[in-house]
Amino acid sequence: MISQYMEHGRLFIDESCTEKLQTFHRPQKVYKGKISKMQDLYPPPSVTTAPLDTSSNYRDHVRSTFLNYCATTSKDLAVRYVYGKADLRQAAMDHDYLELPFTEYWIDRSLKITQEEAQQIQEKTLLQSECKNWHRDREWRITASRFGEVIKATSRRNIELLCEDILASRSFSSPGILHGRAYEPVAIEAFTTVTGIEAAPCGLFINSTFPYLGATPDAEISPDGLVEVKCPYNGRNSHITAASIKLFPFLAIKNQNLQLRRNHNYYYQIQGQLGLSDRNYCYFVVYTFNDLFLEKITFDKHFFENNILPPLASFYENHWRPFLSAKFLC
Structure with missing residues (x-):
């Protein structure tokens, strides 16, 4: 390029890509008609939703389901940390009618195996x-x-x-x-x-x-x-x-x-x-x-x-x- 300039006094440069007008985004044909909304083109599937049960019984059911699942599968789901730890001392006192201390039944259960x-x-x-x-x-x-x-x-x-x-x-x-x-x-x-x-x-x-x-x-x-x-x-x-x-x-x-x-x-x-x-x-x-x-x-x-x-x-x-x-x- 430098040698050409020294010999002819001019530079010969090809047209760059950015000098060309973009045409890829131009529509191939003009659309005639009314404008359609996206939700009309792709309507969502019909889903029947039930009202959220916020009663205490339902919340206890969800908590029990998650904790029991984690206990029986040894999987550590993050949701378990939403709930506080059980008070084992209080639980043992609530089951004082058992022949053995409540916590000893837990030991037996954890060791039980087929x-x-x-x-x-x-x-x-x-x-x-x-x-x-x-x-x-x-x-x-x-x-x-x-x-x-x-x-x-x-x-x-x-x-x-x-x-x-x-x-x-x-x-x-x-x-x-x-x-x-x-x-x-x-x-x-x-x-x-x-x-x-x-x-x-x-x-x-x-x-x-x-x-x-x-x-x-x-x-x-x-x-x-x-x-x-x-x-x-x-x-x-x-x-x-x-x-x-x-x-x-x-x-x-x-x-x-x-x-x-x-x-x-x-x-x-x-x-x-x-x-x-x-x-x-x-x-x-x-x-x-x-x-x-x-x-x-x-x-x-x-x-x-x-x-x-x-x-x-x-x-x-x-x-x-x-x-x-x-x-x-x-």
Whole structure:
């Protein structure tokens, strides 16, 4: 462009688009006739409207519908925050004719579950401690790892502190726990290598007959087996032998063989897992950096029904349920 100007003394510029008059908005033909209103061209559909019910009964119905929907579906609709929180203390006083405190019925209702729902929970909590649902669904339940401690609690034990300890253990961690979590997959892989048995992940087991109990084995064996792994921190560098049994106090020598002590909390844990999951046997696996111990423990129905369920039911009704009621609902 500059060279052309220097040579001819003139600039040759094409007509720009803005120099042309716009014509796209001009009608193609002139409309002749009367002007029509938009509502006449597109009439709204005929709708029969009922007068708004502003009575107190209707408002209570709307409130109840929304709150019950949120409670039963766990959905958090914004409209629920329009209404104030319920006065649970007053509600409990209004229901003083009940056999149990009103809030304890709430605990029972929140734990109640069908077997189909229990199966869904088991399938949705395969990641165990890494799964948010796993933490939520076991929060108010007595889990198998505490069965032995609860059953053996005597009248001299501070039950209030025991309940606090069970609840606090949901988020408790220590070097031993961290060591167990880190090497549990290694132990299961070693178990598969030694036995040739495939172990699959499993989630939280809940039985609809005793919905206040829960169990999370480390793995399951299809169709009727479980795997429970222990990676003791103190004995992590040792061989598992009679000579080193002091490092493994949960083991005993019987007929010159090592086995899990039948009065140890681990045995209560395994029998509880088998009873709640309706399985027939469990491989008890102890893993160290230098050794692997295996014991196949079969389900003892008599032990489960007579030594585990009755004291746990008593603890739940007399201590755990009132504790949850006072802590969360009052």
